[in-house]
Amino acid sequence: MTNSNPGFATLAIHAGAEPDPTTGARATPIYQTTAYVFQDSDHAAALFGLKQFGNIYTRIMNPTQAVLEERVAALEGGSAALAVASGHAAQMLVFHTLMQPGDNFVAAKKLYGGSINQFGNAFSHFDWQVRWADTDAPESFAEQIDERTRAIFIESLANPGGTFVDIEAIAAIARRHNLPLIVDNTMASPYLVRPLQHGADIVVHSATKFLGGHGNSMGGVIVDGGTFDWSGSDKFPVLSKPRKEYDNVILHQAFGTIAFAIACRVLGLRDLGPAIAPMNAFLLLTGIETLPLRMQRHCDNAFKVAQWLKNHDKVAWVNYAGLPDHPNHALQQRYAPKGAGAVFTFGVKGGYEAGKGLVQGLQLFSHLANIGDTRSLVIHPASTTHAQLTPEQQVAAGAGPDVVRLSVGIEDVDDIIADLDQALARV
Template identity: 70%
Template sequence: MSDRLPGFSTLAVHAGAQPDPTTGARATPIYQTTSFVFNDADHAASLFGLQAFGNIYTRIGNPTNAVLEERVAALEGGTAALAVASGHAAQVVVLQQLLQPGDEFIAARKLYGGSINQFTHAFKSFGWNVVWADPDDIGSFERAVTPRTKAIFIESIANPAGSITDIEAISTVATKAGVPLIVDNTLASPYLIRPIDHGADIVVHSLTKFLGGHGNSIGGIIVDAGTFDWSTAGKYPMLSEPRPEYHGIRLQETFGNFAFAIACRVLGLRDLGPALSPFNAFLILTGIETLPLRMQKHCDNAKAVAEFLAGHPAVASVSYAGLPNDKYYQLARKYAPKGAGAVFTFSLKGGYDAGVGLVSKLQLFSHLANVGDTRSLVIHPASTTHSQLDDAAKIKSGAGPDVVRLSIGIEDKEDLIADLEQALGA
């Protein structure tokens, strides 16, 4: 190929992959093995000492997973990536490299309910403390910074409401504070938004959602932008200080602009163990090949459904950034000009009971706890994904008692609208 940089659709099909050198297989094989044979004792020692790259044990790395990692890094514009067992696992591995007991990180209040629960409760056992900020008030992030702050965490498109976050503005706060900005890009995918282009230092995904796209495999991924100086003032000792388990190597010095991805692999994944199955990596790779086609259809359908709901008498409000009267419309035009995503919420005039009732009456939409499937999905967050929150917290996160969340699939939009029309009429 010439020196021309490949386009997004080409990368989605080809990045990281070559025909198998042994068999000539064009599709990436599933390397369903636990371990890999060393050439000799010196080769084994160099792999274990981080003096050479190669395969040791599938918990740490696998050739199928490596293709997935290279592909997502290319799509996001990062220097390297690490695939793990789930989106939640990605968040644990990322923050393990950044936080010591007693440290803090700032998180946007509008997040997936499972992340809110993980940050609020599970991370307490590690001594990691979350401080909440309002993504609609950039000043709240500035006010939340303390000497113990080690990171800022946001979603590019927030779950469940589909609101757009001003990544550049929050990146400015993170830069001033001297901490990395972590962006969960699950709902946007790199087809709609590339957070690194707007100042993100680390990107995470639930591969389970739009990247995989077919509701058949769980996975997560961490992308290193290669933009953060981890040696600053000794704030991040996992990366800047000598690692005793690797004969005193300083990861920042040795690996430069992909040091964070290496740290996540050889300190996080190695010891915590949330490895991604090579079979799941294969399924997700297959899904990524059609990502640009699917995401455009998702977005086109979502806009049509949102416009229908906005004009229905049973609907109190629609929260979709692709509608011109939405408060996030201008941010959507800036960050996601190809489409405002496929996940959004709407409120029913009948409140909590109407939301629960609607879900039970839909026929084409599947009632389940997931997003990003080719199939259209529905859930009532207040009674499910956000049920662990009190009413005030539910409202702040965009999951009030009257709210229904839709994840719009790639079916014919006329059929989706007809299903909603009959359920609302009933």
């Protein structure tokens, strides 16, 4: 690229990619291999000792994966990235790098139901404890912090409710307590919000969603902001203390602004193994090329659908931050002026059974547990994605009994509205 400061759409197409040096192929090849031939014994030893970068084994890295990592890091404005098998895998590796048994972290109450379950249940098997706080009251995060707290975790745009979070206010609390701020940017994507610009230190994605955008491949990404001083305290020994398995190298000292991404790769991904398949990395790369076009269409369609639902006599409420009278609208305008995203919730009069009935009556919408597809998607969270939570947790997460979640696709918006209209007529 000739421009030293290329635009977002240019980065979405070109970042990390060059024509294949052997064949001249313009599209990034799918390197469908498990391992790589070393140049000689010294080359192999240097790779295994972290003295030289290069490919060893596809569980740890792969050339197709490397292009995906560089592209997402460029779009987020990060120093480095690591692509893994799923969004949940990304979160697991982040906390595996940060936490020791008995440590805790503070997370927003309004999160994807799978994250709430992972944090509250699966993580407890590692003796990692989660404490919940309210993003509408940022100081509630500070109230949960103690000497064993190791991070703060939020979503930039909360799933399922589509609520924007004041990242800068929570980042200020994290800095005050010398803790990294982790932001899940899945729902917004870097097209709408770039959390690192607002004080985040680490960004995670379920690339399965808007980054890939076509509902055809699983993946997750960790983006290292390169902003946190891992040696500023003794809280993060994985990064600040010698690693015996790598000839006593201190990762933060050796790798600086990319140390966290390196640690996630050579300690977490290497040993826990949630590697992304080369084919999935290729499909996600292809999807990212159209991310700015898709996200703008998603946002435009979602705004029109939300306006229409707000005036429907069978709809009790609409929770879409793009609507001018929404209490979260000022935050949306501040953090995501291009649009309020594609995912939002609304309530059907009649509660739990009415919500399920509406979902059953839709025809264009696909009833499934995903978001971020080109197709319009729908789900009733209380009976599906958030069913494992208590009623109180469901309400706190924005997934109460009457809630229906839409992920508005890029079809013609008149067809989307017509499908909702015929299904609501049956309720």
